[in-house]
Amino acid sequence: MTKSQLITIKGTKDGLVLRLDDHCSFTELLSELKEKVQSSVLEGVSEVQLHLGHRYCDEKDMNKIQSVIHTSPHLRVSKVHSDVISLKECERKLIEKQSETYIGIVRSGQVVKADGDLVVIGDVNQSAQVIAGGSIYVLGRVKGIAHAGAQGNKDAVIAASWLEATHLKIADKIEIMTDELTILSEQPEMECAYLQKNGQIAIDRLQELRYLRPDLATFKGGI
Amino acid sequence: MGEAIVITSGKGGVGKTTTSANLGTALALQGKKVCLIDTDIGLRNLDVILGLENRIIYDLVDVVEERCKVHQALVKDKRFEDRLFLLPAAQTTDKSAVNPEQMKKLILELKQDYDYVLIDCPAGIEQGFKNAISGADRAIVVTTPEISAVRDADRIIGLLEAEEELEPPKLIINRIRSGMMESGETLDVNEITTHLSIDLLGIVMDDQNVISASNKGEPVVMDPTNPAAIGYRNIARRILGESVPLMTMEKSKAGFFGKIKNMFSK
Numbered sequence A: 001m002t003k004s005q006l007i008t009i010k011g012t013k014d015g016l017v018l019r020l021d022d023h024c025s026f027t028e029l030l031s032e033l034k035e036k037v038q039s040s041v042l043e044g045v046s047e048v049q050l051h052l053g054h055r056y057c058d059e060k061d062m063n064k065i066q067s068v069i070h071t072s073p074h075l076r077v078s079k080v081h082s083d084v085i086s087l088k089e090c091e092r093k094l095i096e097k098q099s100e101t102y103i104g105i106v107r108s109g110q111v112v113k114a115d116g117d118l119v120v121i122g123d124v125n126q127s128a129q130v131i132a133g134g135s136i137y138v139l140g141r142v143k144g145i146a147h148a149g150a151q152g153n154k155d156a157v158i159a160a161s162w163l164e165a166t167h168l169k170i171a172d173k174i175e176i177m178t179d180e181l182t183i184l185s186e187q188p189e190m191e192c193a194y195l196q197k198n199g200q201i202a203i204d205r206l207q208e209l210r211y212l213r214p215d216l217a218t219f220k221g222g223i
Numbered sequence B: 001m002g003e004a005i006v007i008t009s010g011k012g013g014v015g016k017t018t019t020s021a022n023l024g025t026a027l028a029l030q031g032k033k034v035c036l037i038d039t040d041i042g043l044r045n046l047d048v049i050l051g052l053e054n055r056i057i058y059d060l061v062d063v064v065e066e067r068c069k070v071h072q073a074l075v076k077d078k079r080f081e082d083r084l085f086l087l088p089a090a091q092t093t094d095k096s097a098v099n100p101e102q103m104k105k106l107i108l109e110l111k112q113d114y115d116y117v118l119i120d121c122p123a124g125i126e127q128g129f130k131n132a133i134s135g136a137d138r139a140i141v142v143t144t145p146e147i148s149a150v151r152d153a154d155r156i157i158g159l160l161e162a163e164e165e166l167e168p169p170k171l172i173i174n175r176i177r178s179g180m181m182e183s184g185e186t187l188d189v190n191e192i193t194t195h196l197s198i199d200l201l202g203i204v205m206d207d208q209n210v211i212s213a214s215n216k217g218e219p220v221v222m223d224p225t226n227p228a229a230i231g232y233r234n235i236a237r238r239i240l241g242e243s244v245p246l247m248t249m250e251k252s253k254a255g256f257f258g259k260i261k262n263m264f265s266k
């Protein structure tokens, strides 16, 4: 009996695309992957994009797949595509997309938290904190502490009419607004803070947000 | 039935007790029946400023622990016939001797007989603060133009706003030195009120006679020409519902030169 192909390999201009069957058992898949990887004749290093289809792989499974592929010195996994996510992850994504609104002044010592995005209509005074799983938008002055992407979302931003915070945090990165950084914003009007690729928090004009984080927009299509 | 107003600040030493004594006296001067309560148990001051220290027999803790009746503990200020009374704090115990429920009950009782019950709050945000605000209908927050005092006022306002039974708090800025304010050495009235964004009830000048008057046991507000006294009298009238315009700060010489200096240094 000839075995059906569990793994198909295709070369594209962005590297190799590995499609893994999503119906067979995981052990079957792994053993065929091993075979394919070992029998392949390659030179140099190729980037590999994995397509998992409808197979749900947790972190352990993913590690197994990757370590098999990385037994070949010529292959490097660059991207993983999957058509499924866990319920938990889905819920987290949904929650982070939700927006909560606080109207009033967040005063010294007070903490306002949201699981998703947080809109504050009012000032965030010195020694006050606003914390959000998603992004933070303040129609007012941020003079205290703002923490966006508190569950680790690195794409979260902090935008405010006046961004004069003493501390900015995005995901697990914290920036104390020392003079050097605040020089970047001599006029702290209409600004946003975001996490750069290099892991540094940067501040830019609010107008740049649509280019920096195009995915924040949920409004699709033109007029 | 009268109204209970707590005078609070967060930061210590900004003038809560001075403000309580002077507003109480000013309201009594206006013909109102006033009872002052010193809730700074363990660190009582209000009796000294009013010159009533020697006449204390019972105190607040005696009342809540029912060792005496309220009226037995009240010390009358003889200068005002039957219009100004003090319920002194105990000096020998600490703030945990009283709880908010007892304060509520006591203040409700006093409101039957007095137009205004003014509650002098201790510094801080702990038990003493909770006791002091528990029976109040309104709150006055006292600050000075110093950044640290304004920060603590902000914290206190947050706590007061969270109390549903209280009306939105109002602000008094105390110890204003017009010279320093005009030269930008301290925050100005506008900056403070914008930052805290609550209603301004009034401002009081820094004046050395406030201290000497307190030492004599005769609140400065008795002297109608003193600038700080005018501030307190205006605040008392605003509490009574009159609309009194904010007094213009006296332009002292230092202030004028300070301003010029400031212009050049820019």
Ligand SMILES: Nc1ncnc2c1ncn2[C@@H]1O[C@H](COP(=O)(O)OP(=O)(O)OP(=O)(O)O)[C@@H](O)[C@H]1O
Pocket (backbone or CB within 6 Å): B009, B011, B012, B013, B014, B015, B016, B017, B018, B019, B040, B045, B121, B122, B123, B174, B175, B176, B204, B205, B206, B207, B208, B210, B211, B214, B228
């Ligand atoms: N307007 C003023 N001008 C000059 N001195 C003042 C003024 N107001 C208050 N003071 C002085 O400041 C000092 C502190 O005032 P006060 O005792 O009223 O503060 P407090 O807030 O009640 O302090 P505590 O937190 O210890 O209870 C006193 O010496 C008082 O005389």
Ligand SMILES: [Mg+2]
Pocket (backbone or CB within 6 Å): B016, B017, B018, B040, B045, B120, B121, B122
């Ligand atoms: Mg005091």
